[in-house]
Amino acid sequence: MITFEKILYIMKNISFLFAILLLMSCQNEKKEYQKVEEQNTIASNFDPLEAKKLMETHCYLCHSPSAEEKQGRIAPPMVAIKARYIDKEGYNKAEFIENVKAFVAHPTKEKALMYGAVKKHGLMPKQVFPEGSVEKIATFMFDYQI
């Protein structure tokens, strides 16, 4: 015979099971959330302010955006390089970064696209920049208005 106590006992057990299930699903959600958060940290590892500073420190010496030629600018401004590489050559982001890196690592007349600038200012001198900085600078150049 099913007594009231038996029903109560069964119901208690069922609610206990539900509580456990609920707890488990919450933890799963938490894990998912953590995963998404981790991925976001990797993606946002790029710090545009740091990249901008690197560019100003290492490139603006010659590629100054504001200085007039007579004030001593000795290389085309970065916007001109962007226009040449992206608008005219049609480089996508990966190609832009690769080509800027390749040129800066070892500038040659064959690699140079800005023939006019080479003629006018001479080839960009080969220089050593901090590890990884040129990639950050090129990423910044591509992604942001400069």
Ligand code: HEC
């Ligand atoms: C000592 C001066 C100087 C510095 C510093 C300098 N450049 Fe240049 N750069 C030049 C000159 C001059 C040219 C134009 C002639 C040429 O294209 O080689 C040039 C051209 C370039 C070009 C276009 C190359 C082409 O013709 O296709 C890129 C890209 C470039 N520079 C990137 C950089 C980056 C990135 C930095 C900073 C990490 C930098 N430069 C720092 C002098 C400099």
